[in-house]
């Protein structure tokens with residue numbers, strides 16, 4: 123067997139494993155049974171658009187800048203703004219979107235080192251441009267995810283890198299933990315994600331030692347959970363079990379999610395919840411599968427994206 127044959131055999135093996143493991147990319151609400159979502163390791167490449175909002179049903183969401191004819195394009199914007207458009211299969215900016223979770227567009231950003239997470243909701247102009255006060259809070263290479271459903275199409279999450287010039291001290295991924303604090307709230311996590319199968323993750327919110335039992339609905343739920351995979355920022359957006367006002371879902375302190383991560387490895391979880399008329403984001407590092415600890419992320423050096431007047435500032439496109 124020559125080297126090329128060996129290599130392609132190896133690649134095929136990998137493709138089959140990945141095809142099976144990546145059955146779910148974008149998990150919305152209670153997930154479908156595992157058997158249903160990972161059935162087709164053998165027909166990878168069909169682009170089955172029927173389930174998941176991720177790539178071609180075998181990739182997690184957010185890894186591609188262009189998919190099924192839709193492309194995410196950052197565009198020029200004044201300082202302090204971030205602007206982009208989605209072009210459709212006809213090459214024109216998409217102007218019509220479905221409302222999902224109260225909004226037609228969810229824009230999520232995080233630096234490549236998984237710091238700086240923000241989840242915001244841009245406004246759509248008549249020309250198909252989405253604009254929002256820039257959520258890019260400082261220097262670094264950011265991943266921007268546009269999570270949307272074009273009218274007449276399937277849910278999609280596209281991702282693009284945006285560089286904000288300046289000096290960024292490299293930062294390792296925080297160690298795995300099951301409790302954290304944010305804005306005076308303590309949040310604990312029970313349950314652990316397991317690759318390739320649905321796991322229940324329960325997040326509990328307390329304040330001053332007392333459970334919070336009057337969480338406020340935010341975008342139609344008591345919590346939104348985004349998971350980003352260390353290494354490539356594969357994106358999962360999970361909604362909790364139960365809906366506010368359904369008569370059986372308590373307003374805290376616990377919010378439970380059914381999540382399926384696509385592979386072993388480290389993930390950063392971001393829980394958005396609303397209380398006291400403000401949205402708070404609790405962050406956790408978790409490790410799925412049989413790994414003791416996340417691989418080190420950042421070199422012990424400082425990155426300095428090249429300052430380049432007029433280019434690379436938030437919201438400035440390069441076209």
Ligand SMILES: [Cu+2]
Nearest residue numbers: 225228229241
């Ligand atoms: Cu949103």
